[in-house]
Amino acid sequence: MADESPRIENRSVPHHVAIIMDGNGRWAQKRGLPRIKGHEAGTENIRRITTRAGELGISYLTLWAFSTENWSRPADEVEGILRILAETIPREREELHRRGARIRHIGSLEGLDPSLVEQIQDTIELTASNTGINLTLAFNYSGRAEILEATRRIIASGIRPEELTAERYEEFLFTAGMPDPDLIIRTSGEKRISNFFLWQAAFSEWVFPPVLWPDFSEHDLEAAVHEYQSRERRYGGLVTSPSSSHGS
Secondary structure (H helix, E strand, O other): OOOOOOOOOHHHOOOEEEEEOOOHHHHHHHOOOOHHHHHHHHHHHHHHHHHHHHHHOOOEEEEEEEEHHHHHOOHHHHHHHHHHHHHHHHHHHHHHHHOOOEEEEEOOOOOOOHHHHHHHHHHHHHHOOOOOOEEEEEEEEOHHHHHHHHHHHHHHHOOOHHHOOHHHHHOOOOOOOOOOOOEEEEHHHOOOOOOOOOOOOOOOEEEOOOOOHHHOOHHHHHHHHHHHHOOOEOOOOOOEOHHHHHHO
C-alpha cells in the first residue's frame, strides 16, 4: 500500500498537542469485548503516538486519560483503569526515559492507591532532567477543579486584585511552565470539550477525527497536524501564520 501520509511543514509544527483519548469503551463494545479491553488497547497506543509526535517535532504532548467525572463509572471499570495504569507505568517508563521523554502529571492524586502515587512520583523524578518530548498525563483531572484550586492558592498567597494578571494567574495552574496547547485532538468524533483545559484552550485549534482512540494511528496524528497547518490562527485578531504559535 502506498504511503499517503500528508505533507507536514516543519516550520509550523504545533509546539503543544493535547489529545482527549476518547472511544476506548466503544472500541471494545463494537468487538463484543468488555469495556476494560478497550482501555487496555488504548494504553498500548500511547507509546506509538508519543514516539511519532516526537519525530514530528512536537515538544509537548498532553494525554487526557481519566477525568474526575470518570469516578462515577461502574466500579469494576474504574478499578480496571487504575490497575492498567499501575501495570503500565513501570513497563513503559524505562523505554520513555531511554528515549529522553520528560513525564509529568496534572490533576489530583487524592483517592489513588499510595503505591500508584509513588509510581507516578518516581516516574516524574526519574525523567525530570530529560530534554526530549514533554509527555504530560492528565489523570484525575478537571478543568473546573484546576481553576478553583488556582483561585484558592492565589487568595491564600495574598495577591491583591489589582496585582493579578493572566500571566500571574497561569503560575498557579497545574500547567504552570507549559505553553498552552496549539492543537487539541479529540478522538471518536465527539465534539465536546468535557471540562478539559478550560483556561488553556482559549485559542487552541480543535480537530475531531472520527477514529476511536485504540485505532488512532501515526497517520491520523499526521492528518490532524496537517489540518492544523492548513488553518489561519487569529487569536481574536487579524490573521497570523501557524508558525507564530512557537513563541510560547
